[in-house]
Every structure is written in structure tokens, then in C-alpha cells.
Amino acid sequence: MAMNRPGKSAIVLSSAPLQLILYLTGVYYVFYFLSTLGMLIYKSRVLSYPGDNLTLEVCLLFLMAGLEMLRLYSGMRGNLQEREGYVGINMVLTVPTVMLSVYFLIWQTYVLRADVIVNALLLSMYGLGGLLAFITLARFTSAYT
Template sequence: MQPGTARARPVLTSLPLQVFIYFGGWWDVLFWLISIVVFIYKGSTLPYPNGRFAAEFVFLWLWLLVEPVRLFLGSKGNKTEQPGPLLFSLLLALPVVAFLVYYMRFQTFV
């Protein structure tokens, strides 16, 4: 190696992960907007039990708070090649998965 030249370091970032994070953000926007419209329709036309509509609506807002943070940390960890943000992003994926499973299987009117 010649003096003054930097040693090449392998690139650890993942292009497929970054593509999934990017399009996942757009999917999240679309999913959330459709969900809000559907909830407004269901809340005005269907007979929800006491407290169930409010709980499901709050879950949707909680999902909106967690998901952008998860995507940001995943993107940051991927671009900077740091495991901390990626691990925290994976940790935040647990409540997101729980919300999505709830909306697919356990909500009052699917």
C-alpha cells in the first residue's frame, strides 16, 4: 500500500433494505389514510360496542407515532452502518407487528 492512500473498507449498507424502507414509508402513508377513511365510515354506520371504536382509533394513532420512528432509525442505521439504530428499529417493529395483527385478526369489524 502506498503512503497517503486510504485502505478500502467493504460497504456494509444494504440497498434492498433501503429500498424496502423507502417504499415501506409510502405504503405506510397509503395504509394509514385508507384506514382513517374506513374508520370514519365504520364509526358512522356500524354499531360498535362501548369503548371499542375509541380503542381501535387510538391504536391507529399509536401506530402512526411508532412507525415513522422505526423507519427513520432503520434507514439511519443502514446508511451509517451502525447496529444500534438498526436494533432499536427491530425492537420498534414488535409493537408495529402487534398493531397490524390486531387490525387483521382482532378488530371489531374486519
């Protein structure tokens, strides 16, 4: 339910499509994390993987997981509470997660076809989520200013 702010009616501005894409992205990210970690383990066993690169890529994957949890939390909380700040934080945190996904898509030591598929799907979800977050943020801002 919308929070009553001075001078505004109590209409619901939360976005159901944004909430759905955030939920689906969270569920998909669990699959993404496990599959990427599995592929890193596979590549380290089968291919001649430089040790420093493997350590870097595992650390980047865990960094991405932490950023993704913060991004999803702030997006869901901001959408449900109709708070511009949390939705803005979600949008800001989308940038480094997109960059990390692009790293795993293009710049990691070995890129398998499975890497391309899971990263392309994740990037498309980020794009849709970013667009919906922007629209929702615009609605919140116009309603509460």
C-alpha cells in the same frame, strides 16, 4: 460511505434492498394509515360501533403511526450510517408494529375485506424488512467486531 473503524477497510456495508423496502414501507404506510382511518370512519357511520372501541382503535392507529415513524427513521439511519444499534432498534420496534397490524387484521371490532388486504400487504412488507434488517445487522456485526 462506510465509517472508518479501527482495523477495518472502508467498504460499504449498507444494504440497498433494506433501504428500498424501508422507503416503500414508509410510502405504503401513508396509504395504510389513511385507508384504515377512512375505514374506521366508515364503520362508525354505517355499523353500530361501540364508542369505547372506536376511541381505542383510533388511538391504537395513531400509536402505530408514531412507532412506524420511529422504526423507519432508525432503520434508514442505521443502514446508511452502518450502525448496529439503530438497525437493532428498527428490529425491536418492528415487533409492536406487527402486533398492532395483527390487531387491525384480526381483533378489531369489525374487519372488512379491505382491512384484510391492506394489513396482509403491510405484514408481508414487515416480514421482508425484518429479514433484510437481520441480514444487514449480521453483516455490520461481523464486519465491526
